[in-house]
Amino acid sequence: MPGPAPDERMRPAGRRNSQGIRIDPEAEATHQPRQAVLSALVKHEPGVLSEVSSLFSRRQFNIESLTVGPTVDHDVARMTIVIEEPDPGVQQAKKQLEKLVPTISVEELEPEATRRELALIKVNGEKPDDVQAVADMYGGQAVDVTTDTVTVELTGSQQKIDAAVEAFQQFDVQEVCRTGTAALERGADTLETDD
Amino acid sequence: MSEGAPVQQEDETEAEEEATGDKPVETGAESVVRALENAGAEYVFGVQGGAIMPVYDALYDSDMNHVTMAHEQGASHAADAYGIVSGEPGVCFATSGPGATNLITGIADANMDSDPMIALTGQVPTNFVGNDAFQETDTVGISQPVTKHSYFADDSDTVGFDVSEAFALAEEGRQGPTLVDLPKDVTQGETDVQPGEPKAPDTYHPPEEADDANVQEAADALAAADRPVILAGGGVIKANASNALRDFAIDYEVPVMTTMPGIGSFPEDHELSLEWAGMHGTGYANMAITNTDCLLAIGTRFDDRLTGGVDSFAPDAEVIHVDIDPAEISKNIHADYPLIGDAKAVLRQLYDAMPAAPDCDEWREQCQTWKAEYPMEYETPDDEPLKPQYVVEKFSEVTPDDTIVTTGVGQHQMWASQFWTYREPRTWVSSHGLGTMGYGVPSAIGAKLAAPDQEVVCFDGDGSFLMTVQGLSVAVRENLDITYVVLNNEAVGMVRQWQDGFYEGRRMASEYPWIPEFDKLAEAFGAQGFRLEDYDDVEETIEAAREYDGPSVIDAIIDPAENVYPMVPSGGDNGLFALNEDHLDQL
Numbered sequence: 001m002p003g004p005a006p007d008e009r010m011r012p013a014g015r016r017n018s019q020g021i022r023i024d025p026e027a028e029a030t031h032q033p034r035q036a037v038l039s040a041l042v043k044h045e046p047g048v049l050s051e052v053s054s055l056f057s058r059r060q061f062n063i064e065s066l067t068v069g070p071t072v073d074h075d076v077a078r079m080t081i082v083i084e085e086p087d088p089g090v091q092q093a094k095k096q097l098e099k100l101v102p103t104i105s106v107e108e109l110e111p112e113a114t115r116r117e118l119a120l121i122k123v124n125g126e127k128p129d130d131v132q133a134v135a136d137m138y139g140g141q142a143v144d145v146t147t148d149t150v151t152v153e154l155t156g157s158q159q160k161i162d163a164a165v166e167a168f169q170q171f172d173v174q175e176v177c178r179t180g181t182a183a184l185e186r187g188a189d190t191l192e193t194d195d
Numbered sequence: 196m197s198e199g200a201p202v203q204q205e206d207e208t209e210a211e212e213e214a215t216g217d218k219p220v221e222t223g224a225e226s227v228v229r230a231l232e233n234a235g236a237e238y239v240f241g242v243q244g245g246a247i248m249p250v251y252d253a254l255y256d257s258d259m260n261h262v263t264m265a266h267e268q269g270a271s272h273a274a275d276a277y278g279i280v281s282g283e284p285g286v287c288f289a290t291s292g293p294g295a296t297n298l299i300t301g302i303a304d305a306n307m308d309s310d311p312m313i314a315l316t317g318q319v320p321t322n323f324v325g326n327d328a329f330q331e332t333d334t335v336g337i338s339q340p341v342t343k344h345s346y347f348a349d350d351s352d353t354v355g356f357d358v359s360e361a362f363a364l365a366e367e368g369r370q371g372p373t374l375v376d377l378p379k380d381v382t383q384g385e386t387d388v389q390p391g392e393p394k395a396p397d398t399y400h401p402p403e404e405a406d407d408a409n410v411q412e413a414a415d416a417l418a419a420a421d422r423p424v425i426l427a428g429g430g431v432i433k434a435n436a437s438n439a440l441r442d443f444a445i446d447y448e449v450p451v452m453t454t455m456p457g458i459g460s461f462p463e464d465h466e467l468s469l470e471w472a473g474m475h476g477t478g479y480a481n482m483a484i485t486n487t488d489c490l491l492a493i494g495t496r497f498d499d500r501l502t503g504g505v506d507s508f509a510p511d512a513e514v515i516h517v518d519i520d521p522a523e524i525s526k527n528i529h530a531d532y533p534l535i536g537d538a539k540a541v542l543r544q545l546y547d548a549m550p551a552a553p554d555c556d557e558w559r560e561q562c563q564t565w566k567a568e569y570p571m572e573y574e575t576p577d578d579e580p581l582k583p584q585y586v587v588e589k590f591s592e593v594t595p596d597d598t599i600v601t602t603g604v605g606q607h608q609m610w611a612s613q614f615w616t617y618r619e620p621r622t623w624v625s626s627h628g629l630g631t632m633g634y635g636v637p638s639a640i641g642a643k644l645a646a647p648d649q650e651v652v653c654f655d656g657d658g659s660f661l662m663t664v665q666g667l668s669v670a671v672r673e674n675l676d677i678t679y680v681v682l683n684n685e686a687v688g689m690v691r692q693w694q695d696g697f698y699e700g701r702r703m704a705s706e707y708p709w710i711p712e713f714d715k716l717a718e719a720f721g722a723q724g725f726r727l728e729d730y731d732d733v734e735e736t737i738e739a740a741r742e743y744d745g746p747s748v749i750d751a752i753i754d755p756a757e758n759v760y761p762m763v764p765s766g767g768d769n770g771l772f773a774l775n776e777d778h779l780d781q782l
Contacts, residue, residue, distance in 0.1 A: 002568065002569075002774075003478065003565065003568025003569045004568075005778060005781065006770075006771040006772070006773065006778050006781055006782060007771075007781060009482070009770055009771070010482075010486060010770075011485075011770060012485060012486055012510050012511040012770075013510075013511070014510035014511045015506045015507060015510045016505050016506050016507075016508060016510055016528070016529070017505075017506070018505060018506070019505075019529065020497070020505050020508070020525065020527050020528035020529045021529040022510065022511075022512075022529065043398070046347070047335060047339075047347065050336065050339070051339055054339060054340055055340075058340055088525060088529075091525070092522065092525075092526055095521050095522035095524075096522050098521070098522075099520070099521075099522050100344075101343070101344040101364065101396050101398060101399060102398065103398060104398055
């Protein structure tokens, strides 16, 4: 006896969302993207940055910024990666990063972690005093002044830098260089340096 | 490499010198070869070339067997198959530039299927790197996305250590391919540093047992299930967990299906077996996976060819996911019970934690009903052309249980997986995740050398066979007793099937009316050729090909109209598999 044709077969009532999670068939539950900061200690050796950036690009994780620099241990570098992903994507990005051989440890930082970005903003120098006044408002300082331009150095949260760049628009911003977010957990918590 | 590497070498050098005191190394190349010897490698599949010559020169004095392949792609596929069958990393060599890029397909294939393999590639001397020198490519850059890790050796003193580490990394944890790029000055350079034994990198810690509390929760859920089923993936075979799986499933009477890479982990002729699920899996496996309320999935990455559309995949099931790679947990399908660990260890843990067998007589009966309702059948007319399924079935009937089947990719691959009865792990060797046409000819070479006492049958398609047919020269030279069966429908059949099903029969570039006569081509290579067209000749031809001592090729002219069913269209609902064209039209 041949079994029923496709549309006559027994069917379960449930379904899954696009992230493979079982959901109430009546409800539409999706995870919204959120910003997450991943802090990773990696071996300080050639090719690591390329390996990490290639991982994020080929798995289509949405990177907002990526910074890398040395640590007190010459063999270890720290990467700070800001991504915008739904929760399962954040978890997946963290696990894929952990899987890379040069990776020593990875943590997602708490939302209240200290986050800072440095920006250099070059503006028209016709009104140096006004530029200085705006720089003061954001705790910045002029680091290079010519007859034509003033370059201001600023540090702060991403939002603060955004606001400062906006405020400097009145002086005709000629160039901006931002470092992307550097971040550390508040309090005594540190990343494992050897596992 | 980290600064620590050479220091560690010095520590081990003394002990090493005692063990291999009469064999000091003098060059980087010799330490590369020594590292492979120390790891127990017996075979190297490769092709010579300028930048890799120092390593080949060191191989001259080694007891390892080098199999000269006809093309580097064949070298990587042969090494891959060797790894699947032996469980230990297959080794392949190629020179820089085109040699390395030709290896990439096989490396990517191994990466998708988690097959253990180590590739060593020659590279231009370090002072030329970055200058677009002759036969220079950024091999590390090209290979990094398709390996577990790629190494650039930059020092004659540590190059052997790199190879040792790459070998260990390929084998341990979730297996996969690794690559070491070897600049010519590094391999030619002088060193007396012994490479030591294989040791995985210090940042690599594959898990062993899963958390006990998680295991207990999962076991309780499984024991309480009404419609439990086990999905055994390739990870079961890689972890040598087939016996643990059999003990668990049989003692607790839980029906078992496999993924394609999991074929052989559970005997397909066992009452509890549903064979394999997915796009061309059995109707009964796809009914069971759709209707289960508790899915114990072991060593699988929930590939889309298995799941079909995620929204309709096992929609009522709590998922217990056992995997050695934490990144596979909840990647495609959410795991309600993640069990991170080695498949064998976790299966033993689960076995001990089960409070009772699930009470599911009705469900088992339902599975048997589905087996009766959706048997793997095909039409066997009295007249030719031959049905390909018949050829596969006849082969399966007359060959020993431990016969190894390798395949190319396409319709023939599906028939070989559907109509052969697999009973043992490591007897099914195929290209799953990457779907590499041309995998067949060289994979049979690697499989045969890994298991010289087992019969090896390679089912190939005419399109797939043509892609790597030059490998026959290797099989002839090495006198490998392999039976190649080309299921010849003069088409890239799977593409043609999709064109007929989904592109209104517009057969663009899928028909091959210009193909050679494969029996005669085989003879030209020095293999034994057979042409098979009649039902009456099937058994006799199979016997003659099997009896021939050396490679033989059966050009089996099959019904070009035959298609692969059951079929779940891409992204479709597994429970709505089509058994024929009419069903497809309804979907």
